[in-house]
Amino acid sequence: DVVLTQSPLSLPVTLGQPASISCRSSQSLVYIDGDTYLSWFQQRPGQSPRRLIYKVSNRDSGVPDRFSGSGSATDFTLKISRVEAEDVGVYYCMQGTRWPTFGGGTKVEIK
């Protein structure tokens, strides 16, 4: 199985400040079609996961532009340019190149 290692586990952030989450894969995530199936999900307390970013850097419809994804092959990052109160929750990376696996999650909270 592809192992995704997320860091940090917990991320206390001051409102209006940036935040960054890392996701490292044990294998390259380039699929046979040439695309890299690395997604980021937000899970607010008591809610279903919501996809924010797909194929490394594409923002889903309705996702604020303060969220951005970057990276390639085995090393990926989710950035929030200015954290807002509604961003509190757990963030997961997920790879869909092989049997899907998720990172362990990063809990974002307000300081």
Place this chain on the structure above:
Amino acid sequence: QVQLVQSGAEVKKPGASVKVSCRASGYTFNNYGISWVRQAPGQGLEWMGWISVYNGNTNYAQKFQGRVTITTDTSTSTASMELRSLRSDDTAVYYCARDRGNILSGYFFDFWGQGTLVTVSS
């Protein structure tokens, strides 16, 4: 708009089976697949398996092989996931998610259901 509406919470005894359904609307059901993902209390996300609605092809995570079956009913745009031989550690929220329709694409989970809590307890 795309919606996935799941069946209600279940309480089962160890050794029993559970079947969770997921009714899709707002898109052409046959053009996509459905994956099932579960989340134990306070834990992370775990993929269980996938079905192509178009041709019925399935992939199951090795951990659940032989114990899970995913099916679809195109007449009602509904996918179902049956898990057998339940144990206490199967207690979790089970989610369906819209996914790739075939192997020409990787998995992508773009829309999710609201989740169904399955509690396994004697």
